[in-house]
Amino acid sequence: MTTLQEAVPADLLALDAHDPLAHKRAEFLLPEGLIYLDGNSLGALPAHVPARLAQVAGQQWGEQLIRSWTGGTEEGRDWMTLPDRVAAKIARLIGAQPHQVAVGDSTSVNLFKLLSAALALNPGRRVILTDADNFPTDLYVAQGLNALLDGRYELRRVATNELAAALSDEVAVLLLTQVDYRSGARHDLAAMTRSAQAHGILTVWDLAHSAGAFEVELDAAGADFALGCGYKFLNGGPGAPSFLYVAERHLEAAPVYLSGWMGHADPFEMARDYAPAPGARRFVVGTPSILNLAALDAALEVFEGVDMQQVRAKSLALSRTFIGWMQPLTLRFPLHLLTPLDEDRRGSQVAYRHPQASEVMRRLTLAGVIGDFRTPDILRFGLTPLYLSHAEMWRAVQVIRQVLEAGV
């Protein structure tokens, strides 16, 4: 861990003292002394999750057994509706109504559902437009789906700054991750949605690095489809279920191609033909992963009463502190800031290029500052407003300085 003798500057201590989210730190279990700048990869453990898991395993599974599928919600063991209850909690964080959100499966699988549905709603067009720097699994899912559809689509991957110009009436679907997983650059979701729709394009937004990190207003933005990750800023645990969103106007028309019994209108009717459940619940497929889902449900309680605009304000303040204190290091070392200085274009992470990024990150981790290395040369620092302080930003920079001064 760090061995810093220097005192945290007073202005940063003052920022922390006036932080309206400071009390949230106590709702997470984090090892003493560790500075965890990787909540955009795996969110930290909310303190009450272990007890919930123990209760779900020991009591709901162990004692109530099969009865927990249809037990009353008043008894807290109603697994059939657990996906819907988690969906309702996430809906508030992404500016949606509960019935527009479904929870379950992985982000990749949910993208398959939404992309296949969106393409069907825009027949006659043959281009899927995406960012060349989109997260790889998004590209792989599009490739796999296209292969299944006999390659009838073109996956058009263009540079971020050429996306606007690439919008055209050839494009069926614009598939974008709102915040770039490497640079942390953030798309203006509402503006890009409007531009796309002006060309008759449907939008599928990947909110992996958005949900829980700042306010997202899908309904207000008129977004068509969206999906996101449960284990980054939502802190749902490793491989937590993903969520998806479908705009009201598409809910009835969007086809469900991954159709399973848990998205059926009446699962226990055991009907021979698929009939979709009302709302986005139809996009639930197989039996929900209850342990992961319960962990996510418990984790989302830390957002109760939290104002997402406050979260955003703190995220920007943290990144301001971090970038500001890092700035002198970029003059002394081969560090190149990748993240936009324009705050409107910034997500909740800060990234730098460094020629020995992998080794630098290895040493930072040993020194108690955990971020991510991303190929080929990127140091990525996730800034989670619910459990980080300005003092930690400053301490992290001191550790980075020590590691760089020691030479890599």
Add this chain to the structure above:
Amino acid sequence: MTTLQEAVPADLLALDAHDPLAHKRAEFLLPEGLIYLDGNSLGALPAHVPARLAQVAGQQWGEQLIRSWTGGTEEGRDWMTLPDRVAAKIARLIGAQPHQVAVGDSTSVNLFKLLSAALALNPGRRVILTDADNFPTDLYVAQGLNALLDGRYELRRVATNELAAALSDEVAVLLLTQVDYRSGARHDLAAMTRSAQAHGILTVWDLAHSAGAFEVELDAAGADFALGCGYKFLNGGPGAPSFLYVAERHLEAAPVYLSGWMGHADPFEMARDYAPAPGARRFVVGTPSILNLAALDAALEVFEGVDMQQVRAKSLALSRTFIGWMQPLTLRFPLHLLTPLDEDRRGSQVAYRHPQASEVMRRLTLAGVIGDFRTPDILRFGLTPLYLSHAEMWRAVQVIRQVLEAGV
């Protein structure tokens, strides 16, 4: 719970005394006095699962955080390879090699992967043949996939006893669940596979009620594809990850249409194009659900050293006891045995029709005997060899008798 004064017959006590699997009961947590005949819906809780969950959540997630993805297996926290380690455990139970098995996602999603791959390997044929009584989600998945493929296939659903005659060179894929979820009737997997293959048909076997219930020999049977459920006889917990199997000869050729980063040859290379991982690992899609996967991994430890032929022998012995003691009741009450008397054709459950089956099961549950009601009129009793005794079979029948005598 039950209030039986009568003594268990001596011959049943003798069977229990000589049961080579009797010691396994102590490896499960089951409420005192409850007779749990629903392990084919949700397997009981293996005793060491809660501690594993607490360790994974508290230590691996809470303390090691992101480092658990690539920590060493010697430290027990190597989430990246956890799906492969669980696959290896399941492989032994289904007569497969570890690299032919992948674990993750739900049974429904895994069926989508395998059915789409199998259809691609049999081009030119346009019929998916299945049992009209197949589990609904299997039918729904086939319907959804076919809709995505513009309805080019016919989902041909025929009665069980007409399946053999329906095999023809029109059929691309035979999709069957080995054990019928209602009647408990079991297909001869090897014989049906051979018959199908004689017509150039590829087989996709759903082993939901097979894996962990009796010996399955996929490689020996020459099966093409198979998949199954982690939460029934494998006791992996509610919504446990599913497994899938691909025959050696199809591994390289079978296309992966649900392609995600965790099935990529090098996930952290973050390559722009999908390239499949070696073996069945390519069928892993998104980030694995670690909590559910760890529970399944721990649950599978109860199978260590267990001879699946002993499991089968005990399963049949239990069903023999149960059916034998139930027989007099079928003469006095409107109970009709659905399960085949031919033991080769029996899975590990026994089912009866009863006109008030739903109400009968409700009362049985209140009386401490838990089975399942299945629409429209079926009482289903799952017989899990690892934690049930002949004495419990007898006690269950006494409770059923009492409930029926009291009138419904």
